[in-house]
Amino acid sequence: MAQRGSVLLKIHQVGSPALREPARALAPDDVRTPEIQALIAAMGDTMRDAPGVGLAAPQVGESLRLAVIEVREEYIRRLPPEEVAARGMTPVPFHVLINPVLVVDDAATDRFFEGCLSLAAFGASVPRARAVRVNALDARGEPVEVRAHAWYARILQHEIDHLAGTLYIDRMDSRSFASRENYDRYAGGRSSGRES
Ligand code: ZN
Numbered sequence: 436m437a438q439r440g441s442v443l444l445k446i447h448q449v450g451s452p453a454l455r456e457p458a459r460a461l462a463p464d465d466v467r468t469p470e471i472q473a474l475i476a477a478m479g480d481t482m483r484d485a486p487g488v489g490l491a492a493p494q495v496g497e498s499l500r501l502a503v504i505e506v507r508e509e510y511i512r513r514l515p516p517e518e519v520a521a522r523g524m525t526p527v528p529f530h531v532l533i534n535p536v537l538v539v540d541d542a543a544t545d546r547f548f549e550g551c552l553s554l555a556a557f558g559a560s561v562p563r564a565r566a567v568r569v570n571a572l573d574a575r576g577e578p579v580e581v582r583a584h585a586w587y588a589r590i591l592q593h594e595i596d597h598l599a600g601t602l603y604i605d606r607m608d609s610r611s612f613a614s615r616e617n618y619d620r621y622a623g624g625r626s627s628g629r630e631s
Contacts, residue, residue, distance in 0.1 A: 441480035441484070442480055443480060445495065446490075446495060447494055461533050474495075474497060479529060482552075487630040488527075489505075489631030490552065491594045494553050494597060502535070504527060511525075524585070532579075532594070532595075533572040533574075536569065541564060545565055545589070556614055557615065559609070564592065567582075568583075569595070
């Protein structure tokens with residue numbers, strides 16, 4: 436739920452040109468401006484309200500190479516433990532990635548059901564590399580390196596794709612595309628809490 440004083444942004448849905456344009460990079464000095472700091476805070480509020488585990492600036496109509504990520508304990512707690520184990524789900528503290536550059540560390544792929552806040556109520560099986568490394572700027576404009584595997588690596592690949600105008604439907608196994616309702620009904624899964 437939204438906190439008092441939180442700012443909720445409109446999340447663009449598939450078909451919006453904002454989702455298909457490559458986003459522009461931010462200079463470190465830009466990152467520290469009140470405008471970008473306010474955007475980061477509002478994107479965090481919007482992601483938690485959705486709820487989601489990641490949100491990229493193009494999804495809120497800002498063509499900037501900026502994404503926020505957070506996996507809260509409660510997302511994971513409401514999923515079956517065997518699924519949490521199979522997907523390698525772990526909590527991830529809130530963080531910001533600006534101008535991220537992704538390198539694949541383990542090209543072996545895992546296929547899991549994946550959703551997107553910009554394709555509300557749908558999902559599909561999407562192959563993603565098992566381990567990645569990301570170099571970026573953080574919320575203060577300082578360089579950071581993030582190494583991730585399993586589910587966290589999937590979230591990073593999904594968000595950084597958004598910054599290039601790419602959606603999971605460009606990478607999915609197309610015959611697995613399903614409404615979340617039907618995924619839950621026929622594939623025995625729980626689709627909640629996986630959107631980004
Ligand atoms: Zn998405």
